[in-house]
Amino acid sequence: MLIRPTAEDLRLIGCNLGRVLVVVAGTGLVPLAWALVAGESAPAASFLVMIGAFGTLGFALMLRPPHTDQLEWSHGMVVVGLTWLIVPALGAIPLVLSGHYGSFIDPYFDAMSGLTTTGLTLIQDLDHLATSLNFWRHLLHFLGGQGIVIAVLSVFAGGGAMTLYYGEARDDRILPSVRSTARFIWLVSAVHAVVGITALGVVGRFVLGFRPGRAVFHSVTIFMAAFDTGGFAPQSTSLAYYHSGVFEAASAVLMVAGALSFGLHFALWRGGRKVGTNLEVRTILATFLGTLLLTMGGLAGAGIYQSLSGLSRQGFFQVLSAHTGTGFATVPTAELASWGGLAFAGMAIAMALGGMGSSTAGGVKSLRVGLTVKALSAQVRQILLPEGAVISTRYSHHGWRQLNPGLVQAVMGVSLLYVALYLLGAGAGLIYQLPLQSALFESVSAGANVGLSVGITEPSMPVFLKLTYLFQMWAGRLEFVAVFSLIGFMFALARGK
Template identity: 40%
Template sequence: MERVINIDDLKVVLYYTGRITIIVGLIMIIPLIAGILFTEWPAVIDFLFSIALSLVVGYLFMIIGRTHYIPRIFHAMTIAAFSWIIAMILAAVPYYLSGHMKSFLDACFDTMSGFTTTGLILIQDLEHVSVALNTWRHLVTYTGGQGIAVLALTFLITPSSYAYKIMIGEGKEQVLPNVKHTASQIWKVSNIYLLLGTIMLAIVAYKNGIRPQMAIMHGMWIFMSAWSTGGFAPYSQNILYYHSVAFYVISLVFAIIGSMNFATHYAIWSGNFKEIFKNIELKSFSITLTLTSFVAIAALGFGKIYKGASSLFNMVFFQMVSAHTTTGLSTIYSASFLREWNELALLAAITAMAIGGSASSTAGGFKGIRVGIIFKAIIREIRNFVAPENAVITSKIHHIRDIVLEDSLVKSAALIIVLYAVTYFLGALVGVAYGYPFIQSLFESVSAASNVGLSIGVTSVTMPTLLKVVYIFEMWIGRLEFISVLVFISFIFKLVSLRGLIWK
């Protein structure tokens, strides 16, 4: 059945995107305050201009889009995808004005990387970036981890039926009956951890010689990066800058917790501690992290590239956890992947990045729950083959509750995995077309599409413009898990189609 699109369809998309855009502008007040506190007046001016621009764009969208039209599910999908593009562009303005970006495209690359919690960067002279801009960089990834739309649902969008549609458009799971309460709980959990993580990391930073006020900023920045599985750090050495095992361990713990499903967080916080041992996502993560880490350690440790338990932890296991949680924090340089990691170890890292963390979390990848579903489906089929002909074999998975493993669930999981695999491969082909070796191109493509942020050296300001655009697209479509982006593209195509405004 065909659905006719009229002007109200476009209006409702603009109206709710405008509301989300206003939130982006309001969030900039935080780095503005940081700039004032640290007397960074050029950065203050940059953020004042960026805030004004964001608010103007947001209000214009709302004025143009004012309508009584009731949002439908395809509106929500379109709003979710479109708002990330607008947020990317507006969040890039203070980046570009800072003088640390070679082009506005590079600034957009970094903000899409931030909002999607990827962590790949093109910013220049990172050691001399202002406190205000560093705060903005990490705040972008912290906001993106929870979800831009989720933030808007918490403060601006009140009707529950509309809010629910926008939330699922962004790939989030409703934990509580009231969707606004769900969004609030997501931020409550994140902000409690933010306080705890900032204090812990700030203490370690202070003990390692960083002056108190900056120790607090470093603790907050790295926590935001770890919890949101974002991968940003205030220095080009990434987390290696701190040279502290305590700093590494705390960061890893919060990265693992951050990669967990928000529904799982809520279940545990509600006292259901058995969920830790029963949940299919946590089981899948434990198994695949163990297997991929063993392969990498065997390939590098047993080959005597890294010697000793401490070296294996700092140089290998940290990278594998970072890859699997799609955090992107790194204790080695990008060149080390190229010079020191052999192909077997790189394939282990690529596999970990591709799988990623849990659904409805800050993590990327095609998610552990889908790996668990496919594995359970394979076991079910094997049991069907060996069972008597009249036997009825059923399988269940446990995620908060027991769920019957139906064919539709298996097909859905398989479809998403295939879409990710195709995206990884096509992104790698673009890299190969520009002369990069396949293994390097695949590593970088998977890192972008799975929103990881580890780099083997392909990502740089000198890489071809098309490759930058491809990685931006991969980060975007990977973070929203395809459907919202595909609906958005189809929506735009139908609006400009010469055949008329028809939604199919």
């Protein structure tokens, strides 16, 4: 029997949701200041509307505080699920008012794509967009990549804050308390921001020859898109705009850093002696090398690149972009669409597998892939051994752990859900008679929060396809649990007793 949520449940959810919205309202002051400094008065006014909307809704939800601050799992999951629907809706306000979108769905799509660090975009005439709005698009990557709820936790973590933390698809509690874990994540991000923005800025100014202000603009936006494995870029030609191997290399380092779990960052900061045995590290190295070989082999076989330098630079960067879930492109969309056979397979598999758990990357995640392989090999060994033999399987992931049937079931369940999510988008593409390869590529890109496109995602694509990709981005980023919890909560609200 479904139990209808009580008024206290709603107040708990509302109050915590309100806190998140108020924090995002405060974040909106940054692009507002940017717009004022850059002399972009129309975008400044639109940021004012957005801040006001976030603040009004946030504080209104906090008007009736609950009697207790103790969040249960269901509350936390519903707060996270709602947060990731409402923030892009209000965050899209400046984009709607910019005049660069044809309908309301398009800016919502872009805001969701930004927040979920996907990078697919429906914007029109990006090359004439105000810098403050461009900055806001990238700041959405940063907010989503770090986890909006993490931002709130580091300010005021109440009882049961762990549910919010897990709701955002993070499972590594690095330090004893959630608040200290959240602050560690911000510390890692701040250090990478200082180093990354400086490095990209220096390359922009002294290698690419940009004006100082523009070098700063490019370095800030590319840092947020690279470290948060987002994929938006300030110009329409993505990373191909820069025509620089040095700039690509600097971005690649940030992309890799973003795809590592914060638990691994913590281990590396402490010396990282046991990192070599970590199952997740071994898996991601193996899958990256495998997909790189597939893609390079495909490109070489098809004769797409005549030289080794072209093959290695373009092939390597595109596979890295796909595997980390970043979605930066150094080749035009139409050209990417022509990569067939092994090259297509390598790219699609790289996107589908994704980066590490508790990172800013999307996809199935390396740990699940590694555990699945371990479980399957254990099963094969069990069959080969005499009946009654007991096999004990251990794996290293920040310490040695035992592989148990419950964990295997959970891992395979989520992995299957990702496969279903990829097939859902591909099926939606097939309805519109898109070629299977293109439909699958774009669907995996949306569901795994990558952002590479073969040209399907464009303003003129059917509304149903836009909605399907929107759902894929949302569900893929939250790794399903918060999504199912929210659906269940809504059902209980309507039909519960």
